[in-house]
Amino acid sequence: MTASGTSTSHREYFWRKLHSFTGIFPIGAFLAEHFWSNSYALVSVEKYNEVSRGLQTIPWRVPLEALLIWLPILFHGGYGVYLWWKGKSNVLDYPWMANWMYTLQRWTGLVAFVFIGWHVYTERFLTQGKSTYADVERALSDPLYFWLYIVGIVATSFHLGNGIWNFLCKWGIATSARAQRGAAWFGALVGVTFTAVGLAIVLGVRFDWKPFEFYTLPRQ
């Protein structure tokens, strides 16, 4: 990516931009799809299993998973650990809002990376890619797993919401102070929405709560 034939190395610039881009696409987009599909747990067990089965039996499954999910997450998380190490938070000296966001972004990223690694291992690999509602229900009946999910979902949702704000500022899409405030509200909305939906799914499975079951039942 040498723009004008000079010898300046743009390698780090490229990796940084790729890192920030992969957080939104495909990772953020996949998270939206993941929460959408899993929301079928709030409809009915049958519907959930039907949707899971549908996703589990798509053609080219493994190459698609590798290219759109595993590789981007490994890169984003791995390079993210390097960035986490490179920054030195000073939020105790300068406890300003955006500085808190900076620090939380680093730590939630780390928590999310560990959680996602464990989550993929238990729900994708241990189940041979054939996870069902019963598997998820069994996992969540363990209080430790239940709380790990809660922490993981909150951290991941925060990281995505704040990451969208970062993305909009750092790609020069929201430049003025006013635009950045707007972008912050948008990011907050995304974060809160993902947290709410994610927690609803976990609570729905854990406590057999099916708020959207009504339309699956026969007409009276």
Added chain:
Amino acid sequence: MAEKKTVLVRIKRQLAPDQKPYWEEFELTWRPFMNVIILLRDIAERPVTREGKVTTPVAFDANCLEEVCGACAMRINGKARQACSALVDQLEQPIRLEPLTKFPVVRDLFVDRSRMFENLKRMKAWVPIDGTYHLGEGPRIAPEVQQRAYPLSRCITCGNCLEVCPQVNERSDFVGAAIINQVRLFNLHPTGAMHKRERLDAVMGPGGVHDCANAQNCVKACPKGIPLVESISEVNRDAIRQAIFGWLFG
């Protein structure tokens, strides 16, 4: 008669760049309108610690004494700011004075900020007009552009924005907000814009604009109220545009 008011101050001292820092405490007579510079001058007049030990005057850097030169930046009660505009009456005591932590200490509160100058050169944050013949007058600057550029030109290179930046540390070579703001300023200037491409090329290099991680402390710590966050974002926008379209269309 009223009791004589005193000021208590603790100073982190260091006699030479390679020596260990240590703390000294001073108790001074309070004076009206006292600022940190006056306080340090009073110590220089009578360099005796609170315990009565005779010591050396505290070295510090200062010039203008009115917050336009940037030289007297230091950590006052843990916060990076200018000593000249830090009024003793508004500070919690004992007042803690420390040198900036992101620059090498020369002695006591005096740090070497020359890396900022080196980085201005590295990011080509100037307008090159030297040559072998007279270039004539530059293009006129529209008042609207002047109004946008003026706040950016108020930078005094004090280094506060680097001091408060979590991305500026020994593991990173990030140049910091002040330098990126100058890139924006000179890209905005019609003569400077003739080298915009080279400047953006430099700012995408090592330690460049991508090292910003949006903690936005710079804009809060800037004594001149420069819209540093906006500057970084605008340089980011120009850089990404050049990176993508420069690559696609040459």
